[in-house]
Amino acid sequence: MEKKSSNGDWEKMKREINELMTEGRDYAHQFRSASSQETREHLAKKILESYHKSLTIMNYSGEQDSSHAHDGGGSPKSDDSDQEPLVITKSSKKSMPKWTRKVIITPGAGIDRTLEDGFSWRKYGQKDILGAKFPRGYFRCTYRKSQGCEATKHVQRSDENQMLFEISYRGKHSCSQAANVGSTIPAQNLEPNQTQEHENLDIVKESLDNYNHEAHLHHNLHYPMSSTPNLESNNPYMLQMRDHNMDFFGSTSFSSDLGTNINYNFPASGSASHSTSNSPSTIPLESPFDSYDPNHPYGGGFGGFY
DNA sequence: TATATTTGACCCAA
DNA sequence: TTGGGTCAAATATA
Numbered sequence: 001m002e003k004k005s006s007n008g009d010w011e012k013m014k015r016e017i018n019e020l021m022t023e024g025r026d027y028a029h030q031f032r033s034a035s036s037q038e039t040r041e042h043l044a045k046k047i048l049e050s051y052h053k054s055l056t057i058m059n060y061s062g063e064q065d066s067s068h069a070h071d072g073g074g075s076p077k078s079d080d081s082d083q084e085p086l087v088i089t090k091s092s093k094k095s096m097p098k099w100t101r102k103v104i105i106t107p108g109a110g111i112d113r114t115l116e117d118g119f120s121w122r123k124y125g126q127k128d129i130l131g132a133k134f135p136r137g138y139f140r141c142t143y144r145k146s147q148g149c150e151a152t153k154h155v156q157r158s159d160e161n162q163m164l165f166e167i168s169y170r171g172k173h174s175c176s177q178a179a180n181v182g183s184t185i186p187a188q189n190l191e192p193n194q195t196q197e198h199e200n201l202d203i204v205k206e207s208l209d210n211y212n213h214e215a216h217l218h219h220n221l222h223y224p225m226s227s228t229p230n231l232e233s234n235n236p237y238m239l240q241m242r243d244h245n246m247d248f249f250g251s252t253s254f255s256s257d258l259g260t261n262i263n264y265n266f267p268a269s270g271s272a273s274h275s276t277s278n279s280p281s282t283i284p285l286e287s288p289f290d291s292y293d294p295n296h297p298y299g300g301g302f303g304g305f306y
Numbered sequence: 307t308a309t310a311t312t313t314g315a316c317c318c319a320a
Numbered sequence: 321t322t323g324g325g326t327c328a329a330a331t332a333t334a
Contacts (some may be wrong), residue, residue, distance in 0.1 A: 106312060125326060138325070142310095154325085 021161075024050030101167045117167075119177050121153060133159045141175055149175035 030048050031043040101117075125138035134157035141149040150171040158164035 041328085123310090124328095126312075127324070130323060140326095152325095266323095 018160075020050045088160045097172060098168065098170045101169065103167060104163050106163075119151070119173060129156065132156065134162075141173060141177070143175035143177065147175040149177075150175055151175075 027043050027046045027050065031040060031047065034040045036041055120142035121139035122142045122144070123137060123139050126135045127138070128135045137155040139153045139155065141151045143149045151173045152166040152170045154170075156166045156168070160164060
């Protein structure tokens, strides 16, 4: 929807992100075969730079989305954006604060952990969206009934990058979770795009730090680099950039933040119809990546989102 | 048995 | 009229 309004810009951003991600992937390849610590550090820096640039572009696009969301329906003032309407009524969902968060799946952490935001959500619907490959999931706060919490979120997997999820939040949590989660997970209160950029960068940095720590540890133990136990499994982003060959999720477990297992839905066919989801072939999988088509740059397997 | 998920049907804004 | 969002009955799971 939003894409159509600024198709040119969107296409340009897509190209730029694609180039940056390709660049990052190439660096990751070099990273794998690099023998010296110095080279690896240099490459790690380059990878981080590529990610940072990509995220900056994505976040720019996200900001545009947010501003549209705020302006949508003719919002009175744009400079009131940091003063969300606190009066939330059932009759005016438009007035509810709304923001979008983009999340890149962290394979090592599991899909649910990556998407986790500290709140408990209950799924109340799923629908195929016109022009989107993947269905959109509709979630509401678990405590909607008991505490009247009106917060909802929509989760949409990106067409271009299946590792990318766009999560749209609407409404603020009025339940008891808000107090508990708010102190540890600020995403609900901070500028979401900014927060997300930091989150993603932190993940990358953490991954690389883990690698450095591992490498250092093994180096000190006089283990040859080649015998480092599955380096990539400790570096989700190294894995992610592995030429799109997602053959590394064998041990990834997925349990939802509700304490139940998440089903990874695969529509019967790859194309989503505009009608309400009718995917009788819901296949509960341990890992949604098992069927990822490595021969397809972005598409292929993995029809549903989660 | 309680709770969560799935999914067809319905509502409503554009 | 269309399509996104929600409802609620049916079903699954713990």
